[in-house]
Amino acid sequence: MSTAPRTEGRTEAGETPLVEVVDLKKHFPIKAGVIFDREIGRVRAVDGVSFSIRRGETLGLVGESGCGKSTLSRTIMRLLDPTAGKILFEGREIQDLRGRELTALRREMQIIFQDPYASLNPRKRVSQIVGEPLALHKVARGAELRKRVDELLELVGLSAKDANRFPHEFSGGQRQRIGIARALALRPKLIIADEPVSALDVSIQAQIINLLEDLQDEFNLTYLFVAHDLGVVRHIADRIAVMYLGKIVELGPSEEVCSRPVHPYTETLLSAVPIPDPRANANRKRQVLEGDVPSPANPPEACRFHTRCPYATEICSEVEPQLEEHRPRQEAACHHPLNVGAGKRTEGETTFESGAR
Amino acid sequence: MSAAQPQHLLSVSGLTVTFQTDAGELRAVDGLSFDLRPGEILGIVGESGSGKSVANLSILGLTRGPDTTISGRADFDGRDLITLDEEELRELRGNRISMIFQDPLSSLHPFYTVGKQLIEAIQVHRDVRKEEAAERAAQLLEMVGIPDARRRLDEYPHEFSGGMRQRAMIAMALANEPDVLIADEPTTALDVTTQAQILGLIKELRDRLGMAVIMITHDLGVIAEVADRVLVMYAGRAVESAPLDALFYDPQHPYTWGLLGSITRMDRPRAAKLAQIKGQPPSPLALPTGCKFRPRCPHAFDRCAIEPPLEPRAGDPAHADRCWLSPDEKRAKRVVEGGEIGLEAA
Numbered sequence: 001m002s003t004a005p006r007t008e009g010r011t012e013a014g015e016t017p018l019v020e021v022v023d024l025k026k027h028f029p030i031k032a033g034v035i036f037d038r039e040i041g042r043v044r045a046v047d048g049v050s051f052s053i054r055r056g057e058t059l060g061l062v063g064e065s066g067c068g069k070s071t072l073s074r075t076i077m078r079l080l081d082p083t084a085g086k087i088l089f090e091g092r093e094i095q096d097l098r099g100r101e102l103t104a105l106r107r108e109m110q111i112i113f114q115d116p117y118a119s120l121n122p123r124k125r126v127s128q129i130v131g132e133p134l135a136l137h138k139v140a141r142g143a144e145l146r147k148r149v150d151e152l153l154e155l156v157g158l159s160a161k162d163a164n165r166f167p168h169e170f171s172g173g174q175r176q177r178i179g180i181a182r183a184l185a186l187r188p189k190l191i192i193a194d195e196p197v198s199a200l201d202v203s204i205q206a207q208i209i210n211l212l213e214d215l216q217d218e219f220n221l222t223y224l225f226v227a228h229d230l231g232v233v234r235h236i237a238d239r240i241a242v243m244y245l246g247k248i249v250e251l252g253p254s255e256e257v258c259s260r261p262v263h264p265y266t267e268t269l270l271s272a273v274p275i276p277d278p279r280a281n282a283n284r285k286r287q288v289l290e291g292d293v294p295s296p297a298n299p300p301e302a303c304r305f306h307t308r309c310p311y312a313t314e315i316c317s318e319v320e321p322q323l324e325e326h327r328p329r330q331e332a333a334c335h336h337p338l339n340v341g342a343g344k345r346t347e348g349e350t351t352f353e354s355g356a357r
Numbered sequence: 358m359s360a361a362q363p364q365h366l367l368s369v370s371g372l373t374v375t376f377q378t379d380a381g382e383l384r385a386v387d388g389l390s391f392d393l394r395p396g397e398i399l400g401i402v403g404e405s406g407s408g409k410s411v412a413n414l415s416i417l418g419l420t421r422g423p424d425t426t427i428s429g430r431a432d433f434d435g436r437d438l439i440t441l442d443e444e445e446l447r448e449l450r451g452n453r454i455s456m457i458f459q460d461p462l463s464s465l466h467p468f469y470t471v472g473k474q475l476i477e478a479i480q481v482h483r484d485v486r487k488e489e490a491a492e493r494a495a496q497l498l499e500m501v502g503i504p505d506a507r508r509r510l511d512e513y514p515h516e517f518s519g520g521m522r523q524r525a526m527i528a529m530a531l532a533n534e535p536d537v538l539i540a541d542e543p544t545t546a547l548d549v550t551t552q553a554q555i556l557g558l559i560k561e562l563r564d565r566l567g568m569a570v571i572m573i574t575h576d577l578g579v580i581a582e583v584a585d586r587v588l589v590m591y592a593g594r595a596v597e598s599a600p601l602d603a604l605f606y607d608p609q610h611p612y613t614w615g616l617l618g619s620i621t622r623m624d625r626p627r628a629a630k631l632a633q634i635k636g637q638p639p640s641p642l643a644l645p646t647g648c649k650f651r652p653r654c655p656h657a658f659d660r661c662a663i664e665p666p667l668e669p670r671a672g673d674p675a676h677a678d679r680c681w682l683s684p685d686e687k688r689a690k691r692v693v694e695g696g697e698i699g700l701e702a703a
Contacts, residue, residue, distance in 0.1 A: 173637065201405055202404070202577075202620055203619045204404075206618075206619035206632065207634075213630075230549070230623060232621050234621065254627075255627065272549040272550045273578070274549075275623055276605065277581055277624055278602055288553050288557060
């Protein structure tokens with residue numbers, strides 16, 4: 001994958017993006033052996049990924065289970081050590097930070113997890129859970145800490161009265177609010193939201209998405225929003241990155257990626273999303289993928305999608321396509337890009353007829 | 358509702374399921390009635406705790422226990438499933454009525470090969486030799502689209518991918534050509550591309566084998582894709598029951614409007630703000646009086662202090678709802694913006 005300087009995350013003024021990732025790799029060794037561990041293979045969970053996120057922007061990261069999206073987000077947060085590549089936060093390389101510097105960095109980026117039942121310590125009161133980051137980083141203590149916790153709870157739509165309760169006394173949506181309050185405690189610049197609504201009921205999902213959007217406006221937060229649900233991602237994200245087997249195959253503005261996908265994989269993902277409109281469903285052209293995602297320990301040669309791609313030709317199994325701009329600000333790694341050329345309607349165009357019934 | 362009319366394969370009436378818990382009496386399902394016709398796909402949609410799973414588990418006798426009280430009827434083939442004894446039920450389950458669940462990995466035994474489990478499912482209900490059952494097992498795996506079926510019979514569940522496991526579960530459920538397949542969130546744990554495959558498979562098998570399907574889900578997109586008729590559940594009861602198109606294009610209950618409004622839609626221009634239903638679903642231990650949706654409903658008025666019955670109000674006898682608003686009021690109050698129906702303007 002190209003490591004050339006990328007510009008799409010920068011404003012016209014050339015402002016430094018909040019986050020920049022350059023040719024990032026995270027491989028997990030597969031080991032065997034009784035006495036000596038021998039490395040017999042590698043799971044290439046993230047295998048050469050480059051992108052950047054502007055301040056105040058929401059980048060959506062989508063892909064199927066096992067595509068590496070969670071590994072990527074944890075590597076950016078330095079919860080996992082990268083195998084290769086660079087991570088820049090506010091222009092500073094952070095991939096090798098250790099000790100005190102790393103601790104200081106943790107104040108700047110926080111994560112919201114998928115499962116609000118598993119991510120909150122059941123034996124701690126809400127005040128302890130939300131106040132922990134403040135205490136840990138010695139930002140506040142005593143009455144000041146208590147005041148900050150109450151403010152945070154009100155901010156996410158809970159009340160100061162909830163501070164003394166335990167997580168089990170709350171519903172899933174309320175627990176996710178507690179997780180958001182905790183993530184906001186240190187006023188981070190970047191929030192990584194890893195499937196923050198997929199465990200919630202639909203009516204509650206809407207509440208949490210609206211809350212995340214309001215908080216972004218209020219605090220100029222930057223989000224990396226990881227999810228498998230394209231509808232949710234399209235709603236919240238400014239740009240979308242689509243991952244397949246450890247690589248980004250398409251990256252572009254949300255509306256463009258969803259209405260005129262360039263990569264065939266994006267097209268198949270879109271056409272698999274069920275839409276709540278029976279008549280439109282009946283008329284929809286479906287592109288159903290056969291088979292399963294290949295193992296990331298043994299990904300296909302060249303273009304990793306060629307084994308399942310309906311448009312694949314010989315070149316796809318021989319030459320790896322690079323991420324290139326095919327339409328303004330919309331990049332894809334494909335030898336047979338869809339929806340390119342002026343006003344040309346190709347096979348990919350009919351995925352969604354916007355607003356039509 | 359009367360007992361099973363001949364055109365109904367399964368007829369549930371007044372089903373009520375109550376659990377005794379330490380915190381008090383929990384009524385998970387309250388007076389639920391619905392019919393299932395041969396060959397149709399009935400979608401049951403609702404959020405966690407709405408009673409959609411408990412209702413179906415109870416029909417199969419899977420919630421029975423010392424702390425459970427089940428009343429009402431579930432007529433199937435001239436018999437009331439609620440009063441059948443355990444032996445008679447076992448004879449029906451997995452044979453005439455089958456069920457598949459959300460998580461295929463926890464529904465398959467990790468120590469036995471997929472083939473052994475399939476063969477067992479066949480031999481429990483049929484007096485056939487092992488070779489014959491093995492042959493049938495291979496055919497079943499082929500039917501659900503597992504390539505190289507004969508070899509894969511000897512594999513263990515962990516060697517199957519998520520989609521393959523769900524296919525294997527479906528194969529097992531269909532082993533004895535049931536009249537009814539109850540699918541409880543069968544695609545919720547799967548990726549969208551796999552979900553599309555599994556939903557396609559269920560529809561195809563319905564067409565080929567003529568079985569009826571009860572599809573339990575929280576996802577209105579899934580409903581739109583597969584169902585013929587829909588039951589919307591809230592707080593243990595059905596709040597709306599409608600043919601597929603009517604539910605999506607002429608929804609009558611404010612809760613249904615809220616559900617439709619709160620989903621992100623790929624087929625519409627991006628909404629500035631998602632419509633949301635305020636508050637939380639009520640605790641089944643402390644249900645509100647009157648209409649159960651009243652505390653969250655922006656259109657509630659005095660009359661809602663009394664719970665409305667489920668009856669046809671929109672002019673179509675097949676379309677029933679539990680809301681006191683008149684059809685005209687409903688049409689005026691539900692927000693239709695850019696083709697989207699929501700509860701109230703954002």
